[in-house]
Amino acid sequence: MGELQEDEVLFERRGHLGIVTLNRPKAVNALNHGMVKAMLQQLLAWADDDSVETVLVRGAGDRGLCAGGDIVAIYKDMLHGGPETAEFWADEYRLNLLISQYPKPYVAFMDGLVLGGGVGVSAHGSVRVVTERTRTGMPETTIGFVPDVGGTLLLSRAPGEAGTHAALTGAHLSGADALFLGLADHFVPSDSLAALAEALESSTAEAAVVRFAQAAPDSALAAQREWIDPAYAHEDAEEIVRSLRSLGGEAAGAADTIEAKSPTSVKVALESLRRVRGVSLEEALDQEYRVGLRCLAGPDFREGIRAQVVDKDRNPQWKPATLADVQASDVEGYFAPLGDRELGLSASPVQSN
Numbered sequence: 001m002g003e004l005q006e007d008e009v010l011f012e013r014r015g016h017l018g019i020v021t022l023n024r025p026k027a028v029n030a031l032n033h034g035m036v037k038a039m040l041q042q043l044l045a046w047a048d049d050d051s052v053e054t055v056l057v058r059g060a061g062d063r064g065l066c067a068g069g070d071i072v073a074i075y076k077d078m079l080h081g082g083p084e085t086a087e088f089w090a091d092e093y094r095l096n097l098l099i100s101q102y103p104k105p106y107v108a109f110m111d112g113l114v115l116g117g118g119v120g121v122s123a124h125g126s127v128r129v130v131t132e133r134t135r136t137g138m139p140e141t142t143i144g145f146v147p148d149v150g151g152t153l154l155l156s157r158a159p160g161e162a163g164t165h166a167a168l169t170g171a172h173l174s175g176a177d178a179l180f181l182g183l184a185d186h187f188v189p190s191d192s193l194a195a196l197a198e199a200l201e202s203s204t205a206e207a208a209v210v211r212f213a214q215a216a217p218d219s220a221l222a223a224q225r226e227w228i229d230p231a232y233a234h235e236d237a238e239e240i241v242r243s244l245r246s247l248g249g250e251a252a253g254a255a256d257t258i259e260a261k262s263p264t265s266v267k268v269a270l271e272s273l274r275r276v277r278g279v280s281l282e283e284a285l286d287q288e289y290r291v292g293l294r295c296l297a298g299p300d301f302r303e304g305i306r307a308q309v310v311d312k313d314r315n316p317q318w319k320p321a322t323l324a325d326v327q328a329s330d331v332e333g334y335f336a337p338l339g340d341r342e343l344g345l346s347a348s349p350v351q352s353n
Helices: 033-047 071-078 083-100 151-156 162-169 175-181 190-200 205-212 225-231 237-247 249-260 263-275 281-297 299-310 328-333
Strands: 009-014 017-022 054-059 064-066 106-110 113-115 127-130 135-137
Touching: 009 033, 017 033, 017 190, 033 083, 054 064, 054 190, 064 106, 071 083, 071 299, 083 281, 106 190, 127 175, 127 205, 135 175, 151 162, 151 263, 151 281, 162 175, 162 225, 162 237, 162 249, 162 263, 190 205, 225 237, 225 249, 237 249, 237 263, 263 281, 263 299, 263 328, 281 299
Parallel strands: 017 054, 054 106, 064 113, 106 127, 113 135
Antiparallel strands: 009 017
16 A cells, blocks of 8 residues: 555656646545655655756546545455554645645646645645536545544635535535635636646746636535535534424435534534634644544454445445444544654644655
8 A cells, every 4th residue: 555556546747736646546636644644755856956946746547537536445454453544644644734734836627526635735736727527525434434634624714604515425526516615716617627637837837827727616615605604514414414304394304414424523524624713724733633443443444444445335334334323432532642652743744655
């Protein structure tokens, strides 16, 4: 899991543009540890290279920027206790933090699928471009996990309770929804991305994007705030579900969606979002690391991946099976300090291992 296979991520220079191409198109460019370490090393080098003025990250193929972390590799590692996954996340979160602090324009083409870890390598950037093909989101509760890569902080900052809705349901969101949530900055038609990339070779990022950006379509998610905000304002997941169901229509559908997710993940995701309000990205990533290691040790993460991508029966057997069966003390345990296993980003600068 930790070694980079040849050409899984490509780096090139064109003019004053440094280009990162995630290059696993058959896996929708899913991230593994080798890719993350290579990106960390190259981005740190470009940060100190005066001939590189802008960085662009994009995905190979036509399916998307990145479908997230390589969860099949994570599943295989969990069968052996999960040590490699913990190391992968540590470096991935360092990469997310570096992107958020990058000293040069960091342009992300969020075209096609941009899920989970794909959000981590794009939505922390300074120039985030979506298209009419964008399908983004944090679908972790579907596989017994919780939004990470700084996603809890990003979603906690969204207008009203829209981020809570996105986190608990794991909904796939459009480019317009991403703009509404604050995960993106500009809407550019997908057939203009090649020309935009070429313009970035010689123009400033701001000037290049202005040439190609267009008005985005309306956000469906923004139009749903009428029922999202009151329903998700509760601090208790069961109360949220009851409120959604009482409203009927789309809201009741969201309740059904949430009740199909891992009950533990839903409650831990809700608590995660509430706890990161007003904290730094470093603190949020440290918290996500604590939660992630507890998920590795619990039953639902393994079972969720099994049901979705290994056996593909889409019939996970969650333990506990219902929201009511997940106790407050169970949730609290996910946030307990890790001792000498703490990630510690809030106490130290980004560095490459």
